Amino acid sequence: MPAIGVVTFPGTLDDRDALRAVRIAGAEPVALWHADDDLRDVDAVILPGGFSYGDYLRAGAISRFAPIMERVVDAAKGGMPVLGICNGFQILTETHLLPGSMIKNAHRTFVCRDQPLRVDNNRTAWTTAYEQGQVITIPLKNQDGLYVADEKTLDELEAENRVVFRYGEGAEGGPAGFEDNPNGSYRGIAGITNKYGNVVGLMPHPEHAVEKGFGPDVRGEGTRTGVDGLGFFVSVMNSILD
Structure with a gap:
């Protein structure tokens, strides 16, 4: 059984939800602590949502110096x-x-x-359970969610198919509400990947949409199923086992 670690920082809010999502997907959830320097032989790592270190200085700026992040960076590379x-x-x-x-x-x-999202890259370690162009709906909750980069970087992301999820502008033809860019992210980017497809980051929360009755459920016309986020955790299990 694959083991997937979830890191807890001071101020993390969604670590238990992520651990639960891992368990529901059929993997072994492993709680990791920010001050440790051991990944405990996990096969994958999740950095969950919240307000680590109170988002002082800049969101995520202090967490990058946590001891466990040195191990995460090395493992990701x-x-x-x-x-x-x-x-x-x-x-x-x-x-x-x-x-x-x-x-x-x-x-x-x-x-x-x-938040409806369009899957623009289903070939990463975290998205193979989805169809290219599929629209999924998962919760979004943030105040520092506007993704920015210079034009050269944005063009490289587009050219290398590294925009994994998109909302808002650039998502023409989606369902009702899909045209809205909820935070003003450049080019409607909701999530991206590195060049190798093993590292993915996104603003919305798939861990909150893994079980019917607890995620965004269908209300009449629409694409919501309540479990649209489960594919992230199934995808990485398949990636580990392949």
């Missing part, structure tokens, strides 16, 4: 699958495992909603 969710995505940009940065939402307010 060695090919281990790593997923950063919300604050975890911010940490991945701070460690330069992923390019760009996250800043305050364009409207300067916290956003919390069920």
